[in-house]
Amino acid sequence: MEFSSRLKRTSLIKFTTLALSLISSSSKENLIRLTRLAEKIPQKDSYRVKIEWIRELFQRDHPSLEIARRILRESNLKQREKLIHFLVNQFLEGTNRRKDFASRTGFYPPRAMLISPTMRCNLNCYGCYAGDYSRQGELETEEIHRILNEAEEMGIHLVVVLGGEPFLRKDLFEICKEHPRMIFHVFTHGGFLDEDTVEKIAHLGNVSPAISLEGYEAETDQRRGKGHFQKVMRGMVLLREAKVLFACSLTQTRENTDVLVSDDFIDFLIEKGAILIWYFMCLPVGRNPDIRWMPTPMQRDRLRQSLVRFRATKPILFVDFWNDGRLTHGCMAGGKMYFHINAQGDVEPCVFCHFASDNIKGKSFLEVLDSPFFREISSRQPYLENLLRPCMLIDRPEIGREMASWPGVYFTHPGVETFFTDLSGHIDQYAREYGTIANEVWEGFSQKGQGRVDGLASKPKGDRQIR
Template structure:
């Protein structure tokens, strides 16, 4: 039986996403010019990763980087606050990575052929210094997942001149649904932010955390059309990860996940003006979860390399040993070699449900530096 070509699968996925973005932004000259060059850079990155793969070294095309622990909102069911990776104030005992350290990580990523780095937090627009570093690396696309409430004139100017930074605004549905989870008045702030972005010709997308409660609403034709009317060029549907037993009922199961994908595929048939994505997506088609370096891994605000944002455990620090060495994390290797990434699960993260297993692997790692390597 022919072995699964993970590198080919991932590179094909990257090209499909880029093609979708190019189609959705065809009427935006500045974005089109950037994307033509980025497509060339992405194909070069794919060749770099393929060369590494031919030498027995797998390099994922994606990274997720949480560049700050701070956030100005307190959203209901927030996994980042639940696992204490998001907080109020600054922990002076454990300083976050400086902007130049992030710049070095981005440089190493480009050299290795990593073409997408998702920036998150906390609220990433609280770290304009890091976003300015990201903007310098035009051969990497940086979707910036934001709550949309911190877009200042300075940040809008940065986005306008840096087409590789794409703001992705979090929304939960209509006004009442969004404000219920994110706080009173947040929906209207999002509407104003979208208007400002659209007026300045800045390409932006939206992110929806999908639960059983908002699935029908957020995957409806009316909801998608309303966002398109605001100028939104894409939606990332992220499956909700329960933070405790009490919220588990909100997470998608096999039936509702299939419903989500069916609705999404229907929307894709006639919304060619938008890029519609699901995360984590088709795990069966990719041979299991893509975390722990199969398709991506997560770097926390202190530089710790983690399997994914929902599994905040680390045994190596990227800033200390470099990106390439961090991919050889004993924890990552154990997870990839085990069957844990292929397990059935409820919600968007298989490793979140296997917390005890991951902790055990971390403890057994001879390079163990604690449960949140800084």
């Protein structure tokens, strides 16, 4: 059985390598033929549906084909090798491992893990919950290795590293090196991306930075400090020269929306070498929370509309944390598709939900992920039929308040209770105003019988995880 598994894995790696090499040089017609061959490999129907979805994108000359070619053209050999193994690990072997884990325990593991190995940061950005923390109480290196080993046993191969500033952890590269079957997507302010750091990233191959920006130099330096933007630009040059794939993480505020939804800015990031753009909203969950920085309901919907156009025209990937509920069937938190472990070991439903019922120190993954608290969250998802309103913090704030006060639940960040007390009236008003906009859009989708995802193709069905 073990020999058979190794043989199958080797065959899958060879096929994936061939497929990627064909993508980089083959005609559209040959790639369409390749998808028909690929449909014969997976045993799970949902994956065959996704392959059919990819074929539809190719047939429509969607920019996704150029995105795939950019990934191959702009990555180094080591990173491409790790990417191939990740695709096999996460979507083929990982699926079987997650199913096997579920059959043994009754719990279906999530696909990704978020972890903040430190909350320390050398910047002091307004609206951010990280900052002036000490090392005291941070997860030890050995504990992080134990966490990652248990995650891999469950079939989790994607680790999103947050903070704080992750590169302040001197053991970060050691940790990534010890887990070569995992991909580490590291969210960083970009200020530490010097020659030495980029060389280490390129050598490992399984580390991909996501660099935070607020827009151009004026917007970024306003929030992060004078001169920071130019440091980031230098880091991007080094990453591109080393052929390391990287993403950009954009925080939408009330002040920078015009820039973040402009074609010129997206083209600027593509030119700099970014392969993926994350969009987040500035929420009042950090130090000295100020509701005035939070985007208005109209601005949030403007971002959603902009991504419809971008996804149909730009050769770069997009993830919109709050507006992509139609892709994820609502909220992903609480172990449905991911969870967050903070630097103290508290296991939070989401990186923006600073409350927990368990700490990973001294407990197994199964104990903390299959807890009554996470099960309660999972049982309520999606919180509304309208998947444009997926979030229990800002779309269904009454649920967020209920979960934050659930028996045994405690706050994990100083002052976060302000969000649920002093600011609750503002958040409720926001939810009502955005709800009016989103409900009108959703009704339009329903009237058209629209089975399409904004700017993409028909949404793949049959892939929602069920406990």
